[in-house]
Amino acid sequence: MEKWENNRAWFLVLPVFIIVAFSAIIPLMTVVNYSIQDIWGPGQRVFVGAEWFEEMLANERLHDALWRQFLFSGLVLLIEIPLGILIALAMPKRGWGVSAALVTLAIPLLIPWNVIGTIWIIFTRPDIGLFGVTINSLGVAFDHTARPADAWITTMAMEVWHWTPLVVLLAYAGLRAIPEAYYQAAKIDGASAWATFRYIQLPKMRGVLTIAVLLRWMDSFLIYAEPFALTGGGPGNSTTFLSIYLVKIATGQFDLGPASAFSLIYFLIILLFSFMFYQALLNVGKGEKA
Amino acid sequence: MKIRKRTIGLCIYFFLLMIPIYWMLNMSLRSNADILNAFAIYPSDLTFKNYIKGFTDHTWYSGYINSRIYVSMNTVISLLFALPAAYAFSRYKFLGDGQMFFWLLTNRMAPPAVFLLPYFQFYSTMNMIDTHIAVALAHCLFNVPLAVWILEGFMSGIPKEIDETAFIDGYSFPRFFVTIFIPLIRAGVGVTAFFCFMFSWVELLFARTLTVTEAKPIVATMTRTISATGLDWGLMAAAGILTIVPGALVIWFVRNHLAKGFALGRV
Numbered sequence: 001m002e003k004w005e006n007n008r009a010w011f012l013v014l015p016v017f018i019i020v021a022f023s024a025i026i027p028l029m030t031v032v033n034y035s036i037q038d039i040w041g042p043g044q045r046v047f048v049g050a051e052w053f054e055e056m057l058a059n060e061r062l063h064d065a066l067w068r069q070f071l072f073s074g075l076v077l078l079i080e081i082p083l084g085i086l087i088a089l090a091m092p093k094r095g096w097g098v099s100a101a102l103v104t105l106a107i108p109l110l111i112p113w114n115v116i117g118t119i120w121i122i123f124t125r126p127d128i129g130l131f132g133v134t135i136n137s138l139g140v141a142f143d144h145t146a147r148p149a150d151a152w153i154t155t156m157a158m159e160v161w162h163w164t165p166l167v168v169l170l171a172y173a174g175l176r177a178i179p180e181a182y183y184q185a186a187k188i189d190g191a192s193a194w195a196t197f198r199y200i201q202l203p204k205m206r207g208v209l210t211i212a213v214l215l216r217w218m219d220s221f222l223i224y225a226e227p228f229a230l231t232g233g234g235p236g237n238s239t240t241f242l243s244i245y246l247v248k249i250a251t252g253q254f255d256l257g258p259a260s261a262f263s264l265i266y267f268l269i270i271l272l273f274s275f276m277f278y279q280a281l282l283n284v285g286k287g288e289k290a
Numbered sequence: 291m292k293i294r295k296r297t298i299g300l301c302i303y304f305f306l307l308m309i310p311i312y313w314m315l316n317m318s319l320r321s322n323a324d325i326l327n328a329f330a331i332y333p334s335d336l337t338f339k340n341y342i343k344g345f346t347d348h349t350w351y352s353g354y355i356n357s358r359i360y361v362s363m364n365t366v367i368s369l370l371f372a373l374p375a376a377y378a379f380s381r382y383k384f385l386g387d388g389q390m391f392f393w394l395l396t397n398r399m400a401p402p403a404v405f406l407l408p409y410f411q412f413y414s415t416m417n418m419i420d421t422h423i424a425v426a427l428a429h430c431l432f433n434v435p436l437a438v439w440i441l442e443g444f445m446s447g448i449p450k451e452i453d454e455t456a457f458i459d460g461y462s463f464p465r466f467f468v469t470i471f472i473p474l475i476r477a478g479v480g481v482t483a484f485f486c487f488m489f490s491w492v493e494l495l496f497a498r499t500l501t502v503t504e505a506k507p508i509v510a511t512m513t514r515t516i517s518a519t520g521l522d523w524g525l526m527a528a529a530g531i532l533t534i535v536p537g538a539l540v541i542w543f544v545r546n547h548l549a550k551g552f553a554l555g556r557v
Contacts, residue, residue, distance in 0.1 A: 004450075009382035013390060016375035016434055019367075023431040024397045027408035034407075087303055090296040099545045103538060104304055107311060110537030112492045112509040115530040122523055123313045128329045130313050161310060207443070218399045225494045246403045256407065263404035270399040278392065 035260035052261035062262065064237065065245045066269075069221060072156075072241060076220040079160050081213060084167025085205070089197070091172050102172075105165040117229020120158045131157075144231065148238035151231050155239050158226060163219070167212045174208035175201060210281040214274055221270050242266055311534075318527035325523045340528035350529065353508035356422065357491065358536065360505065363426035365486040368433040369479065376441035377467065381450065391442075394435040402495045405431070410499055420502040428496040433486045440485060444478025445471075480544040487540055491533070508533060 035053070038046045056062055092098055111119070126132035126143050135142040144154040178201065186196045224243040227233070233240035233248075240248075246266065250259035317325055318340050319333040344350045378384070379391060409428055410419070418424040452474070456466045472479065498510040508529060 003383040004381060005383045007384045009378040009384040009387075012374040012378035012382075013384075015371050016394070016438060017390070019371050019427075019430055020394060020397055020434055023405075023409075023427060024400065027405045027412060028400070030408035030411065031404055087300065090300040099542075101300075101304070102545045103541055104307065106488075106541040107534055107538065108307065109488055110491065110534050110541075111530060112494060112533055114494050114509060115526070115533065118526055119310055119314050119530060122317060122325075122527075123310050128325065130309065130331070133329050161307065165307070211439070214395075222399075222401050222403075224403060243401050243403045246401065247406075250403065250407065259407075260404075263401060266401050267399070267404060270401070271396055274395070274399050275392070278395075 031260045031263055033260075034256045035264055036257075038257055048257065052257045053265070056258055056261045056265060061237065061240075061245065062242075065240055065242050068238075068240070069242045072159075072223075073217060073220040075156060076159055076163070077213065077216055079156070080164045080167050080216055081209070083160070084164050084212065085171050085209075087164070087168045088171035088175055089201070091168070093176075102169070105168055108162050108165055113225035114229045116158065116162055117226040120154065120226075120230050124154050146235055148235055151235055151239050155227050155230060158230060159220065159223070162226065163216060167216065170208040170212045171205055174205035178204045206281065210278070213277055213281065217277060218270060218274060221273075314527045314530050316527075317523055318531050320524055322522055322524045337524075340524040341532075343525055344528050344532055349506075349511055350508070350525075353506055353511035354532065356501070356505050357497075357507040357509065357533075360422040360425040360429070360497070360507065361487055361490045363422060364429045364433060364490045365483050367426060367430060368437045368486045369483060371430075371434055372437035372441055372482070373472070373479075374467075376438045376445055377471070379438065379442045380445035381453065391438075394438055398432045398435050400431070402432075402493075406495060406499050409496065413500055419500060420504045420506075422505045424500045425497050425505060425507070426490075428500055429490045429493060432493075433489055436489065437482045437486055440482045441475070441478055444475045444481075448474055477544075484540050484544050488537060491537060 036049055038048045091101055123129045124131045124144055126136055132142055142150050144150040182200050186200055222243055223241055227239050227241060228244055231239045233244045246259060246262055249255050316333055319336050321337050379387060413419050413424045456470055494509045497507045
């Protein structure tokens with residue numbers, strides 16, 4: 001669709017700009033301000049330049065948390081996106097089943113995040129939780145409070161359980177928007193199910209999948225409440241993701257300077273990767289845009 | 291044959307999806323001692339004590355009401371601000387539109403933990419700590435960009451000729467927007483409202499930091515149960531079940547639009 005060229009459109013965008021700037025730019029400036037000063041108390045501060053940044057970039061525990069975070073978010077995307085597409089393909093297309101399936105899918109999304117963590121604690125407890133008891137009765141020793149690998153599996157299972165429905169909802173919405181004529185054409189050409197998927201459904205879902213990948217990437221990278229409630233970052237530091245570590249520094253140790261420097265580094269990493277995904281997904285399949 | 295395999299797979303998925311929810315329901319119907327005492331697939335002696343406490347104890351039901359107040363405020367604010375902006379993005383080409391659009395999205399990427407302290411200081415200075423509007427405004431940080439994003443997709447699905455015809459017929463912009471355009475995209479408004487509602491409803495960090503008692507949300511009340519008495523599992527589970535209800539109602543109303551949803555236009 002050709003767009004009208006008119007810079008007065010800015011007047012329509014201005015309210016959003018103001019309200020988002022109000023809640024984003026001002027706090028962000030405060031964080032920048034903290035990150036280059038050493039603050040002991042009201043009115044007592046020294047300019048330290050890039051010292052906090054250097055300290056944080058050299059911090060071993062931050063490196064560990066960062067790799068853990070990459071691994072976690074990478075796995076989340078690898079599992080949830082294909083799984084979400086598969087389930088969306090299998091969803092009923094008409095009738096009462098659609099409403100029932102959609103409402104069921106949305107339920108995990110509507111539970112407050114810390115409750116999710118708590119529910120999963122009791123769900124996976126080896127003595128009284130359904131998951132824990134089932135796994136143990138199969139002869140596999142399982143205890144997410146003691147063994148890092150189990151804690152990881154539990155956190156991943158929780159994350160996949162919690163967020164795959166969002167991918168399904170988006171992918172399903174994308175599928176529903178494909179006109180019936182495309183399928184008829186594919187049928188006439190004798191296209192296989194795979195070809196239909198590869199050349200019709202997947203390209204048509206590109207838009208919603210962009211949203212899905214970006215949302216899942218950002219949110220899994222920012223994940224805090226669920227693993228915090230589930231494992232508290234443990235055992236040891238095995239599930240201490242970036243934001244858990246950040247909150248630990250900021251509110252536990254009250255090191256405002258380093259915490260702010262950390263925040264900015266964190267923000268830049270997410271920004272960089274989101275921008276890459278955004279560009280990649282915009283360009284992918286531009287040639288085959290119908 | 292293939293269809294049946296799919297259906298079976300889907301049923302297994304939904305089954306797995308519901309198990310943790312079932313477990314929560316199961317716990318909410320048992321007393322705390324019973325929960326910790328033994329493993330049971332289903333509650334043997336049913337008790338509604340947890341739910342009764344949730345409805346009669348002031349800290350619990352007021353938390354529930356507080357959450358609803360700020361979530362509604364946030365949804366309304368997000369929609370009011372996002373509607374005109376989304377229209378501008380979908381219809382006009384203007385200086386810096388692409389950059390602006392991406393900048394809006396970046397606000398969704400900022401770790402909420404980053405903003406905690408500045409927010410606390412800022413709202414303290416404004417004397418707004420412990421008010422519903424403070425939480426509602428804070429949640430605009432991630433909801434307004436999302437609302438603009440989703441609405442823009444819906445609006446791009448509406449042909450521009452409709453706007454042109456209306457303007458030729460002598461409609462002013464505000465009148466056209468309110469009486470013709472918004473009814474056309476009401477599905478999109480519903481879906482957007484659902485997403486704003488959802489993200490504001492489940493958010494914990496901001497809501498907990500910016501409230502003390504007067505506007506304390508249900509999610510924060512729940513964290514308190516963890517710290518105070520070990521953990522009151524039954525009550526927690528009952529509250530969890532109750533927090534699903536409003537959202538389930540909202541999605542029931544937008545379920546048909548959701549399917550048509552996002553995929554219209556560019557998204």
